[in-house]
Amino acid sequence: xxxxxxLQKKEGKGEALNxxxxxxxxxxxxxxxxxxxxxQREDSEALSHLYDRYNGILKALVLRVIHNExxxxxLLQEIFMEIWNQAKNFSAQRGKxxxxxxxxxxxxxxxxxxxxxxxxxxxxxxxxxxxQQPDAWVHNSTEEEILDGDRRILIRRVIGILPPAQQQAxxxxxxxxxxxxxxxxxxxTPLGTVKTRLELGLKKIYDGLKELRNEx
Amino acid sequence: MSFEEFQNRAxxxxxxxxxxxxxxxxxxxxxxxxxxxxxxxAECYSLSEAFALSLKPAKASDQIKTRLMEMVxxxxxx
Numbered sequence: 001x002x003x004x005x006x007l008q009k010k011e012g013k014g015e016a017l018n019x020x021x022x023x024x025x026x027x028x029x030x031x032x033x034x035x036x037x038x039x040q041r042e043d044s045e046a047l048s049h050l051y052d053r054y055n056g057i058l059k060a061l062v063l064r065v066i067h068n069e070x071x072x073x074x075l076l077q078e079i080f081m082e083i084w085n086q087a088k089n090f091s092a093q094r095g096k097x098x099x100x101x102x103x104x105x106x107x108x109x110x111x112x113x114x115x116x117x118x119x120x121x122x123x124x125x126x127x128x129x130x131x132q133q134p135d136a137w138v139h140n141s142t143e144e145e146i147l148d149g150d151r152r153i154l155i156r157r158v159i160g161i162l163p164p165a166q167q168q169a170x171x172x173x174x175x176x177x178x179x180x181x182x183x184x185x186x187x188x189t190p191l192g193t194v195k196t197r198l199e200l201g202l203k204k205i206y207d208g209l210k211e212l213r214n215e216x
Numbered sequence: 217m218s219f220e221e222f223q224n225r226a227x228x229x230x231x232x233x234x235x236x237x238x239x240x241x242x243x244x245x246x247x248x249x250x251x252x253x254x255x256x257x258a259e260c261y262s263l264s265e266a267f268a269l270s271l272k273p274a275k276a277s278d279q280i281k282t283r284l285m286e287m288v289x290x291x292x293x294x
Contacts (some may be wrong), residue, residue, distance in 0.1 A: 044288045051281055056273025063274050073277045080284050084291075094254065099230075099261030102268045106232070155270040173233035174267050180228075180235050202227040202263060209262050 032097040039087040047084055054098070055080075058105045064175050065109035075112050079105045110177035158208035166201030169194055217245040223256060230260040231267070 030038070030049060038046025058079060063072040082104060090100050159167065172178045172186065180198065184191040217225070222245045228234045234242055246253045 042292065044285065044292065047288060048281070048285060051284065055276045055281070057268050057271070059274040059276045060271035061268045064271055072274070073280050076276050077280045077284050077287075081287055084288055093258070095258040095261040096265070098268075099258075099265045102264045103230070103261070105268075106264065110232075152270055152272065155266045158266070159270055170231065170267075173228075174231045174264070177232060180233055183233075198228055198231075198233055199224045202231065203224065205266065206227055206260065206263055209266055 033092055036087060036090055036092075036097045039084060040090070047080065050083070050097075051080055054101060058101065061102065061105050062109040062112075065106070065177070066113045071112065072109075075108055079108050082108065106174070106177075113177070154212060155209070158205055158212060161208065162201050162204055165189075166197045166204075169197040170201050170205075173198060217241065217248075219249060219252070222246070222249060222253060226253070226257050226260050227263060230257065230264055 030046070032050070032053075035046045035050045035053075039050065055076060059072055059076050062075050062079070063069065066072055066075070079101075083101060086104070090097065094100075159170075162170075168187065169183055172183045173180070178186065180194050181191060183189070183198075184194045187194070189197075222242075225234065225238065225242045225245070228238075229242060246257070249256075
């Protein structure tokens with residue numbers, strides 16, 4: 001259970017959502033942008049650093065989409081190769097490196113899922129997981145985790161505020177690559193309701209993340 | 217399309233939830249709003265970052281990095 005005291009401690013750490021993960025916060029560590037610029041100059045050392053920093057996050061994302069450990073590893077390798085090959089298309093004016101990498105990884109994972117025709121198998125696995133854990137995003141944080149200052153907990157807290165139907169719509173769109181029509185068909189919900197759920201849910205998360213950045 | 221409506225669509229766009237028929241309209245509005253639209257879309261990527269960061273990091277096989285760096289080395293050699 002969260003307490004005001006633990007929350008104060010957490011906020012006191014000054015962790016910001018728009019900062020890179022802890023590993024990158026070491027003094028003198030290159031920023032994500034510097035690493036991307038390095039990759040644009042074909043500096044393989046920069047790719048090596050970027051891999052160390054983000055392989056865990058990107059693997060988790062891919063795994064969430066395809067639900068297969070070996071395929072996730074193969075895709076992860078392809079994703080970082082694509083980061084290397086496509087780095088020249090990255091522009092800092094269009095967003096941060098992590099957003100670009102997540103977009104690329106998500107697209108590859110969803111493409112991979114479709115190509116390998118594993119959709120049905122993943123459906124079954126997801127269904128099984130969903131039955132065991134009705135809302136994958138809802139996470140009962142332990143006191144220890146909160147005190148750890150894990151940014152993940154803060155983000156989950158923002159997402160967790162949403163009604164389950166909005167979370168489900170976003171989950172299906174982002175992690176399953178479903179269009180609004182597909183979500184409507186899958187959940188047997190009118191298309192207009194799906195649109196409203198997605199719009200309201202995403203706006204709440206967007207505003208929540210903004211608020212979090214302002215608070216910290 | 218009002219800018220508020222564009223903002224709603226932009227959030228859907230970054231999470232890949234725009235239906236194909238909405239995409240053309242969105243792209244039109246994107247051109248119309250110009251830099252203001254691009255700045256907002258860039259901000260919206262915080263959503264996809266957040267969804268990825270909400271997951272517990274997964275450990276990749278140790279061989280992946282070795283293979284990746286070998287591929288890069290080969291690419292540079294040619």
